[in-house]
Amino acid sequence: MFYIYIVNKLIPFFAFVASLLFLTLVSCEKETTPSETGDETLILLDDEDILKQVVHSPNTAFYKDIFLDGGCELNPGIKENGVVINGRLPYALEKAEIKEAEYFLATVDDVANGYTDSDQLLQNKIFSGTPDDINGVLLYPDGEPRYRLFYSFGGHSGPHGRTLGTSGRENVNTFYRNGGSYVGSCAGAYLAGKYASGSLSSYYNIWEGGNMKGTGVSNSSIEIVMETDIFQEKYYGPSYHSLIAGVRHNGGGYMDVNMAPVGTEILGRFKNQKGKDSSSKGFFDQPGIWAYKKSDETGRLVVTGSHPEDAASGAILNMTASMFRYAWDGVGDAKVKAVLHNGEYIYMSRKTTDCKPQRTRIGDLQCHHFVLWLAAGVPSLELQMKGEGDYRMELYLKKDDFAFPDNEPDYSAVTPANSQTIVTGPLDKGLWYVTVRCASTVTATENYIDKDKKLGRYFVYSGDCGVLNGVPYSIVAKW
Numbered sequence: 001m002f003y004i005y006i007v008n009k010l011i012p013f014f015a016f017v018a019s020l021l022f023l024t025l026v027s028c029e030k031e032t033t034p035s036e037t038g039d040e041t042l043i044l045l046d047d048e049d050i051l052k053q054v055v056h057s058p059n060t061a062f063y064k065d066i067f068l069d070g071g072c073e074l075n076p077g078i079k080e081n082g083v084v085i086n087g088r089l090p091y092a093l094e095k096a097e098i099k100e101a102e103y104f105l106a107t108v109d110d111v112a113n114g115y116t117d118s119d120q121l122l123q124n125k126i127f128s129g130t131p132d133d134i135n136g137v138l139l140y141p142d143g144e145p146r147y148r149l150f151y152s153f154g155g156h157s158g159p160h161g162r163t164l165g166t167s168g169r170e171n172v173n174t175f176y177r178n179g180g181s182y183v184g185s186c187a188g189a190y191l192a193g194k195y196a197s198g199s200l201s202s203y204y205n206i207w208e209g210g211n212m213k214g215t216g217v218s219n220s221s222i223e224i225v226m227e228t229d230i231f232q233e234k235y236y237g238p239s240y241h242s243l244i245a246g247v248r249h250n251g252g253g254y255m256d257v258n259m260a261p262v263g264t265e266i267l268g269r270f271k272n273q274k275g276k277d278s279s280s281k282g283f284f285d286q287p288g289i290w291a292y293k294k295s296d297e298t299g300r301l302v303v304t305g306s307h308p309e310d311a312a313s314g315a316i317l318n319m320t321a322s323m324f325r326y327a328w329d330g331v332g333d334a335k336v337k338a339v340l341h342n343g344e345y346i347y348m349s350r351k352t353t354d355c356k357p358q359r360t361r362i363g364d365l366q367c368h369h370f371v372l373w374l375a376a377g378v379p380s381l382e383l384q385m386k387g388e389g390d391y392r393m394e395l396y397l398k399k400d401d402f403a404f405p406d407n408e409p410d411y412s413a414v415t416p417a418n419s420q421t422i423v424t425g426p427l428d429k430g431l432w433y434v435t436v437r438c439a440s441t442v443t444a445t446e447n448y449i450d451k452d453k454k455l456g457r458y459f460v461y462s463g464d465c466g467v468l469n470g471v472p473y474s475i476v477a478k479w
Contacts, residue, residue, distance in 0.1 A: 071115075
């Protein structure tokens with residue numbers, strides 16, 4: 001009986017000791033121990049917890065500012081006195097200080113005349129890709145946006161979507177989903193959604209599940225009253241409740257509020273058609289300008305059912321420029337490819353077709369980002385990046401923020417070579433950001449499709465064209 005009594009007393013004691021050991025083991029998953037000097041505390045984090053510390057910072061590394069689509073069944077320019085000026089880009093680009101532009105503009109000015117087979121063939125090469133650029137012009141090898149903005153002219157939305165084909169439409173969607181912003185006028189607004197008057201169409205579905213209804217207003221103009229003050233506060237105007245008269249309108253639509261995805265912002269509402277009391281019409285007081293940004297990772301969509309891009313001055317020009325800048329500021333956050341661990345190499349060698357974006361090659365003027373966690377200060381750190389081929393590569397390091405070249409990195413290696421090394425002095429503990437930039441790019445030359453009539457415009461690439469399918473490289477950090 002005495003032994004039973006002792007055993008019964010010891011069982012709770014051993015259970016208590018076991019529970020303490022279990023709690024100790026659990027707490028060691030994120031170990032905290034004294035450093036060798038005894039002055040610091042080592043905080044050892046796993047990759048998931050390291051990535052949770054990454055800051056939200058908009059991407060700033062793009063090949064160029066904007067790509068404009070005036071392709072098949074779209075106007076290949078703006079209208080002056082009712083006539084399309086082939087190759088004339090929106091005046092608002094200059095006002096908004098958007099300078100680096102490329103475009104595809106079809107040869108057919110009047111969308112009533114359809115499109116040419118040669119236009120469509122060239123359009124599909126540009127948007128869907130070729131063996132020399134399998135990503136298409138809008139995308140980097142890993143699917144990230146190659147331009148900051150995409151703009152769609154007006155015209156015939158359904159036919160344009162059909163001429164792009166499934167892969168072309170998907171590439172525009174991928175462009176937005178991965179952080180590029182979208183601006184559209186009239187047909188460009190329809191193309192951004194999914195439906196027209198409730199019917200599924202060959203659209204991009206950027207504005208997810210969005211539906212537009214026709215105004216029935218053609219070859220006229222319409223009033224827009226502003227529903228936001230952000231244009232006045234941050235950009236070029238107009239102010240909240242300003243009434244903008246004389247906005248050209250030709251068959252465009254308005255937002256179906258019942259099918260707008262969560263997060264859609266109403267920026268302006270339609271009022272009266274020129275010279276008419278439209279208060280009994282279906283479009284009256286309905287959203288005519290709106291924006292949509294699904295998440296921090298996506299771009300921002302800013303569209304209108306009208307044609308304000310034709311305006312060369314005044315409030316309409318200011319409103320259009322503000323639309324472009326609002327989209328500009330809505331690009332997606334920069335993304336981290338991986339966490340660098342001491343002495344472990346990462347190989348960025350996958351091709352687009354491998355569908356492994358976290359390990360895919362880098363494109364022209366693109367930045368790839370990595371992070372590393374120092375649990376304690378170190379006397380020195382060595383970064384090595386080795387690229388392949390005759391391309392210029394750059395390497396940057398910065399504490400607590402993305403090491404974009406324009407973000408004042410703490411260390412940089414930018415010699416004209418395909419490989420770079422950074423050797424630092426003492427570094428503090430914490431999160432450090434590493435950026436690899438491909439400084440090589442193509443030479444872009446504007447061409448006419450119809451050289452005799454000087455109609456239709458696009459760009460031909462020459463020079464370092466191999467960069468379009470990506471430059472493979474490796475990277476390692478040692479400390």
